[in-house]
Structure formats: structure tokens, C-alpha cells
Amino acid sequence: MKLTTRIAGTTALAFALVACGGEATDAPSADGGDMTAEVVDTLLPGEYEITSTVTALEVTEGSTAGTALKADDVRTSKVCVGEDGLLPPEAFGEENDNCTIDAGAYFRRGKVRQQLTCSRDGKTGQVNLQVDGEFTxxxxxxxxxTGTFFAGPGDYNMTRSMTGKRLGDCTAAEVEAEMEGTEIEG
Known part of the structure; x- marks a missing residue:
């Protein structure tokens, strides 16, 4: 997957946080049970398994959506979060998307709000992604x-639910390989 990400200011890419104290919250765990977890300012470095499920897909122009994803499709990937708290962009975009993080991203106190603007290889137009989440x-x-604005048929609106869990540590080489092509604006 080819993704280029630009991160405005010193904010980190989605779900980036500083593992410093916080308050406890009651939240359902990925397996449906209840868990009390500490709200933190950043994700802990390491390998994460990210699973997204298409919960809604609506074609808005034409007869076929300009995506290979279908309703109820599940996508699981493993990504490395480095010491800087960056979550690689392939956690959000689809294959052949080239994305930039729009200004105004929010990463604080267990919440993330960010928008990505992407182009897709083979399509003229853009793909807009809005990420809203919580982390512990x-x-x-x-x-x-996801909402698309292609120059021709294939536009669609899509909603995906996303969960992620830390699996363990990543090596420095794995983090560097994951973040290759990512630009950070200071």
C-alpha cells in the first residue's frame, strides 16, 4: 500500500498519545466484555493489530462503488507504533490510496479526531476520511x-468500525519500514 502522510505541527498520526496517567473509564473491550482502562495521552510503542469492519456502504453515483470493499468485509493489519506515537497511515486508507492528514487533528485525553484527504491510483478525484475514536x-x-468525490461514477459513502490492541514490541527497523514515506511538518 502506498500512503504518504503529512502531520501538521507536532501532532502525531491518528491515535498518537503520551503514556502518562489519566483517569479510569468504563469501556467495552473488543471481545464485548467490560474493561476499566486508564485514559492516556499517547499509545504505548509496539506492534498493534488493527481490525476494521465495513458497517455501511452506500453508492451515491453510478451503479458500483469505487472500492473493492463490501458491506461486512473485515480487514486486519498489524502496524508498528514507534516511540514518537505515530500510527502508520495504512490503518485508515485503502490499497493504492495516497493520504495527507488535514490540519486541526486532535489527540488528547483518550480521544482522537482527524480528517485525511486521499487520492486513489486509477481514479480522478478525492477520498475524504474522518476518524473519530478513543484510546486507552x-x-x-x-x-x-469515508466519502468520495470522483470525476465520474463510483462515488460512495462508507462507515467502518475500528478496533486495535497492542500485541507486543516492534524493532526499530520495523517501525522505520512502517513509517517510510511519512512526512512530519514541524
Whole structure:
């Protein structure tokens, strides 16, 4: 997957946080049970398994959506979060998307709000992603809203639910490989 990400200011890419104290929250765990987890300012470095499920897909122009995803499709990927708290962009975009993080991203006190603007190889136009989520020291949950504006048929609106959990450590080489092509604006 080819993704280029630009991160405004010193904010980190989605779900980036500083593992410093916080308050406890009652939140459902990924397996449906209740968990009390500490709200933190950043994700802990390491390998995360990110699972997204298409919960809604509506074609808005033409007869076929310009995506390979279908309703109820599940996508699971493993990504590395480095010491800087960056979550690689492939957690959000689809294959062949080239994305930038729009200004105004919010990463604080267990909440993330950010918008990405993407182009898709083979399509003229743009893909807009809105990420809304929450995170704790144990993982993350959220929703990704997608809306497309292609020059021709294939436009669609899609909603995906997203969960993530930390699996363990990543090596420095794995983090560097995951973040290759990511630009950070200071």
C-alpha cells in the first residue's frame, strides 16, 4: 500500500498519545466484555493489530462503488507504533490510496479526531476520511467515515468500525519500514 502522510505541527498520526496517567473509564473491550482502562495521552510503542469492519456502504453515483470493499468485509493489519506515537497511515486508507492528514487533528485525553484527504491510483478525484475514536493504555476503538468525490461514477459513502490492541514490541527497523514515506511538518 502506498500512503504518504503529512502531520501538521507536532501532532502525531491518528491515535498518537503520551503514556502518562489519566483517569479510569468504563469501556467495552473488543471481545464485548467490560474493561476499566486508564485514559492516556499517547499509545504505548509496539506492534498493534488493527481490525476494521465495513458497517455501511452506500453508492451515491453510478451503479458500483469505487472500492473493492463490501458491506461486512473485515480487514486486519498489524502496524508498528514507534516511540514518537505515530500510527502508520495504512490503518485508515485503502490499497493504492495516497493520504495527507488535514490540519486541526486532535489527540488528547483518550480521544482522537482527524480528517485525511486521499487520492486513489486509477481514479480522478478525492477520498475524504474522518476518524473519530478513543484510546486507552490497552488499545483503541473508533469509526472511520469515508466519502468520495470522483470525476465520474463510483462515488460512495462508507462507515467502518475500528478496533486495535497492542500485541507486543516492534524493532526499530520495523517501525522505520512502517513509517517510510511519512512526512512530519514541524
Amino acid at each position: 493504555a490497552e488499545g483503541l476503538e473508533g469509526e472511520v467515515q
